[in-house]
Amino acid sequence: MVCPAVPQLLVVMIFPLLGSLVAPTSQPEQGQAGEDSGQQLDQGSGEWESVSVSVYVRLEFSGRTLPPALSEVLSLPHASASSSHGTLTGLSFTTGCNDNGTDYIHCVCLSGYQWNARLCSQNPSCHPDLQSCDCLIFQHPVPGYCQLLPPGEEAPIFFLPAVPGNLSLNSPLQMPGNTLNLTLLTSQQATELNWFLKQPRNSRPILLQPGRQVSLTSSQSQAALSIIHMSHDWAGEYLSIFEAQGFRWKLHQLVQVPLQETEVARFPDQLSISCANSSGFQLSCCFPMTNLAYRAAWSPMEDSQVSLYNISDSQCLVLAAQHCPGADTTYTCVLQSQDLAPVKTPITITIIQDGDTTCPEDFSVSAWNVTKAGHVAQAPCPRNKKGVMKRPCGPSGVWGPVQNDCTDRGILTLSTEARLLRAGQGRPDEEVPRILKQLPRQVEAASSPSDLRELLSAVMFLAEVVVEARMQLDHNAMKDLLTTTDKVLDVKISSLWTLAKAQNPPMVSGFLWAVEALVRRLCPWDHPFSFSSSNVLLHSQLFRPTFPGDYQISFSTPPLLQAQIPRHSLASLMHNKTNISITSLVLQKLAHLLPPNYGQGLRGSPYAVPGMVLIMSITSGGQALTNAEIIMDFGDTNGTLHCVFWDHNLFQGEGGWSDEGCQAQATNTTPTTQCICQHLTAFSILMSRHVIPKDPVLKLLSGLGLGASILALLMCLAVYRLVWRVVVRNRVAFLRHTALFNMVICLLIADTSFMGALFLPLQHRSPLCFAITFLWHYFYLATFFWMLAQALVLAHQLLFVFHHLSRHVVLSLMVTIGYLCPLGLVGVSLGVYLPQGLYLREDKCFINGNEAALYTFMGPVLTIVCVNGIVLAIVVLKLLRPSLSEGPPAEEKRQAFLGVLKALLLLTPIFGLTWGLGVATLIEEVSMVPHYVFTILNTLQGVFIFVFGCLADKKVQEALRKHFCHTQSPNSTISLVPAYYLDAW
Secondary structure: OOOOOEEEEEEEEEEEEEOOOOOOOOOOOOOOOOOOOOOOOOOOOOOEEEEEEEEOOOOOOOOOOOOHHHHOOEEOOOHHHEOOOEEOOEEEEEEEEEEOOOOEEEEEEOOOEEOEHHHHHHOOEOOOOOOOOOEEEEEOOOOOOOEEOOEOOOOOOOOOEOOOEEEEEOOOEOOOOOOEEEEEEEOOOOEEEEEEEEOOOOOOOEEEOOOOOEEEEEOOOEEEEEEOOOOHHHOEEEEEEEEEOOEEEEEEEEEEOOOOHHHOEEEOOEEEEOOOOOOOEEEEEEEEOOOOOOEEEEEOOOOEEEEEEEEOOEEEEEEEEOOOOOOOEEEEEEEEOOOOOOEEEEEEEEEOOOOOOEEOOEOOOOOEOOEEOOOEEEEEOOOOEEOEEEEEEOOOOOEOOOEEOOEEHHHHHHHHHHHHHHHOEOOHHHHHHHHHHHHHHHHOOOOOHHHHHHHHHHHHHHHHHHHHHOOOEOHHHHHHHHHHHHHHOOHHHHHHHHHHHHHOOOHHHHHHHHHHHHHOOEOHHHOOEEEEOOOEEEEEEEEOOOOOOOEEEEEOOOOOEEEEEOHHHHHHHHHOOOOEEEEEEEEOOHHHHOOOOEOOOOOOOOEEOOOOEEEEEEEEOOEEEOOOOEEEEOOOOOOEEEEEEEEOOOOOOOOEEEOOOEEEEEOOOOOOEEEEEOOOOEEEEEEEOOOOOOOHHHHHHHHHHHHHHHHHHHHHHHHHHHHHHHHOOOHHHHHHHHHHHHHHHHHHHHHHHHHHHHHOOOOOOOHHHHHHHHHHHHHHHHHHHHHHHHHHHHHHHHHOOOOOOOHHHHHHHHHHHHHHHHHHHHHHHHHHHOOOOOOEOOOOOOEOOOHHHHHHHHHHHHHHHHHHHHHHHHHHHHHOOOOOOOOOHHHHHHHHHHHHHHHHHHHHHHOOHHHHHHHHHHOOOOOHHHHHHHHHHHHOHHHHHHHHHHHOOHHHHHHHHHHHHOOOOOOOOOOOOOOHHHHHO
16 A cells, blocks of 8 residues: 655744853754854843754645645744743744655745755756756755745845846847847856756757857856847747855846748748639748747738648648639738737739640649749648748740758758757757767658758767867767768768759768767777778777887778878877877768869869778877878779878868878889878878870880971971972962961970970979970960961861952961960960969979860860861862863762862861860770870871971972972963862962
8 A cells, every 4th residue: 555645844943042041952953055054142142032943843734735824934822832941933834845655755945945056956856947946856864954045135034035146138029130148247156157048849948058159258246148140049038047145046038039031931932823723722821939929810811711720830820712813912921929010921823814834733743733834833841841842834834843842850850959059059968969869760761952961961060069069979979970971871862962962062071071070079988999881981999108009900891991000100199198099980982972173283184083081080188180191002993093182171161182291102012002191181092084094105105206296397497498489479378388387386396395394304393394384385275276277267268269368467367366365375374373383283394284274275275176177177078069170970079089088188187186086085994095096196296297288288399399400390270170279278
């Protein structure tokens, strides 16, 4: 049989005692911190004094509750309690305890009394409000009783106690975006000050701590709380709880924040409706619950039904229109609160008229009603998701793709909690492990890009909280984090990454930073710690200061990944006699998700990445070591290797790959290449896709080809020196050979400079190195622009046979195109990239593989090659036209074929069309054959110009025979065969 709970009381009795007599031998119990239960008598005076003497009195009542009269002070007759030492004149009840038959009892203070601060801090509260001190939970026996609160200044003892402080507020009504300022002024020394926010949706008050929005300041008699960017998340009752005079005090202020129009969710944003297919429609506006009372209404609302219902932490006002309006109408959801401007949210209803283009009904995925072209249809998200799905109706009445902006409510809740924790709401040591524990389960619920974004945002918010609070994570929290990371990188949600990255490009870089920051925070007593999954591998170990040798670790990844930290990098930490924790983390697939941003020295070439990222960290005394040598082996890789790390500071905080402080080094024992870096961060490797493989044969062929080209160009100049006046007697020949002569000059200077840069041992970034690079850059471009000028003049001659330009005009245009255009491009390249140190390569006298090469060299060259190819096609088409000769058809075909063949042989090398073969060398995984062919043809460009542009010319041949053989050249006639254009040119 269980005995019913019996109420009990502890009482304080006040005795008037004679001063000349000694004090009672029964001393009061010293159960209250900072105060005695009684007072010693004044031995020197002969007057009567009232002193408080406390004793425990157990009172049991037949009922389950105490009689109300016991809360009052009871007056007793004078003679009934007299003694030789004093007289009992009154009895006050202080404490009531409820004994429910267990080892624990609940004790509550009666009016005017309270537990002292020491007991409040040592015992749990009876209520969810942990800061409440009116009721405490004790074990038997109760170690004390509630004390009489001190009165206010200059107030009689029987007056109500006064709080030794005042809480002032700049305004109880805070507009969104404003700054809240709460100030506590105390008349007594205050300690253990805490600020709390109590909201209706939370059962427990929220502790406020310094964060992104919260700042706390305090001095001897004043403390202040400031919150920036106020919103409805910060509306509620603010509590200031502190200790003074041995008691815990509580002050409170109510703060209200009006709603904004952006906080009201309307569905749909717009609506087009066909009255023939639908007689009515439904609109809704939802707004978060606040401590401000709002009256919601729709306008207009004729012939409509309005209902209000609650969903989660929001209220929704629904308008159900019974009939279709006669014309386009705007319905407005109006939220009105006393003394505030109304919040109005409009929704426009467009009526589909006869003849309007529309998208038909579609119920394949969701319910998409008939929608007018140019409008966006909307559908609600599933029940467990928040947001809206949208689908545009194109101008031609064709449905566009569905835009899914639905977010799982569980994921959104965790992200919001993490964001508010970073802002300053809550206890990080409790909230961070709780949120991390729930994240793995929520990843499995992710089904939209917004789900993925919110998940990653939650991890980033938590990382910022942990770093700023200098927290440490136990092995359970670390396991939850790594499990979440593994699931996020899993192939099941890989399809979400593309859309999520498009909407928020820095998202992946931020997630990488968050994981880096969190894995360093493992508690020292949880070492060693290991974790292994398909996408995440981690090993963390704690070492004593006497750690004997190098740190080495390997991961069974495909290919095998190995890392080593030499002992000398750890020497400085060992001298400090502190423990060292080394954490190694491998993230598979992450490198593929990072944006292709390449820092200085890496730009201009696309790269392939293995997917894995290696994160190494060393922690000593709670501080992360950033400078240490690390040697990494990423396995056997193909192509040119770049050892890189992810620099979060590049590209305006978006992050990018950088090779600063890292270098690749071939090993003697294995066919692999090692990466050696002088700092610790997230490492990976880049393999150049489009770089010419290092081959000594290619370098030899380049040297031989350049030498032959330079010799041929010198011979071409010598020939022109002998026959120039003979071959330029007419206007067309003058323009053609002028263009060829300038091409020869430019190509000769460019080839000579390029050979110097290729073979001479020049010091990097010396004035001579810069001059040689500038010369070949400019004159190679000039060569191609002279090719373009020659091709344009030929095209004009072919297309506009009877329209001739003067020699002066054509020559001026050719000089402008040939010299000024490339000079402008090179000037822009120097002006943009030279101040940044990006014009020259790090190791050779070449322009860097960045935008300078891509846009000011390769771009114009390939464009000119395309234009010259079009001109060559025009020439071939002209040559294939029937001629005016009266010869047999077979002879005409033979002449046409010979003319086309001659045009291809002459114009292809002169127009630089062999550079079109260079495109083949830019294709990933291309064989070595195009590289060899491209090198041979393009280094022999000067030979081709000498042979086909100079020696193949009939007038040059005749002039040379006349000069060397002293013979009379036969009279030339011009035949009307298809080769006319080519011979005349």
